[in-house]
Amino acid sequence: GDSVTQMEGPVTLSEEAFLTINCTYTATGYPSLFWYVQYPGEGLQLLLKATKADDKGSNKGFEATYRKETTSFHLEKGSVQVSDSAVYFCALTHYGGSQGNLIFGKGTKLSVKP
Amino acid sequence: GAVVSQHPSRVICKSGTSVKIECRSLDFQATTMFWYRQFPKQSLMLMATSNEGSKATYEQGVEKDKFLINHASLTLSTLTVTSAHPEDSSFYICSARDTVGNTIYFGEGSWLTVV
Numbered sequence: 001g002d003s004v005t006q007m008e009g010p011v012t013l014s015e016e017a018f019l020t021i022n023c024t025y026t027a028t029g030y031p032s033l034f035w036y037v038q039y040p041g042e043g044l045q046l047l048l049k050a051t052k053a054d055d056k057g058s059n060k061g062f063e064a065t066y067r068k069e070t071t072s073f074h075l076e077k078g079s080v081q082v083s084d085s086a087v088y089f090c091a092l093t094h095y096g097g098s099q100g101n102l103i104f105g106k107g108t109k110l111s112v113k114p
Numbered sequence: 115g116a117v118v119s120q121h122p123s124r125v126i127c128k129s130g131t132s133v134k135i136e137c138r139s140l141d142f143q144a145t146t147m148f149w150y151r152q153f154p155k156q157s158l159m160l161m162a163t164s165n166e167g168s169k170a171t172y173e174q175g176v177e178k179d180k181f182l183i184n185h186a187s188l189t190l191s192t193l194t195v196t197s198a199h200p201e202d203s204s205f206y207i208c209s210a211r212d213t214v215g216n217t218i219y220f221g222e223g224s225w226l227t228v229v
Binding site for chain 1: 118120148150155156157158159160163207209217218219220221222223
């Protein structure tokens with residue numbers, strides 16, 4: 001069945017460091033891919049998404065490119081801030097961009113130190 | 115922005131009792147809500163899809179008689195864990211689809227501990 005694998009955390013970085021959180025997936029066909037973020041004490045929020053191969057999702061300085069050939073959707077940010085400290089989840093769905101029935105990775109906790 | 119509220123955020127119950135978790139869409143109507151469960155160091159796993167006015171659709175391996183889902187209105191879905199056991203201790207999180215915008219919003223999650 002479909003699955004999402006993301007790098008295990010926690011990831012600890014200094015402010016302004018470069019961030020990469022790896023995400024790979026196993027799925028039939030062409031799923032839509034998502035990154036969600038969960039800040040402490042809050043619900044999951046959609047960070048960015050890509051619905052077809054070579055699409056790049058971007059938001060708040062974060063980027064991820066849908067790579068069909070490597071079945072990957074790695075999350076990157078050039079310069080992290082303390083406020084980026086959160087848990088990040090990679091996810092996929094086959095339901096177009098409607099985000100129904102999401103399949104999630106285990107989440108990666110990011111801590112950014114001043 | 116759209117908000118989904120989940121209550122309670124943390125609950126401790128005794129083994130054998132039942133506990134109800136509420137999921138409310140505060141400023142939009144949601145004909146579809148989803149319930150997920152996350153065990154420590156595991157992925158969020160979809161338990162069931164809740165449709166307003168009809169029976170929930172459960173994922174394979176999820177006991178529908180143990181995890182009762184009611185979606186009686188366009189803004190409220192409830193998950194009741196019946197005859198809870200310690201192995202039901204987990205993080206439960208709901209999401210709701212905004213019918214108009216077709217966007218999913220997640221609640222804050224509920225930590226259930228069964229002792």
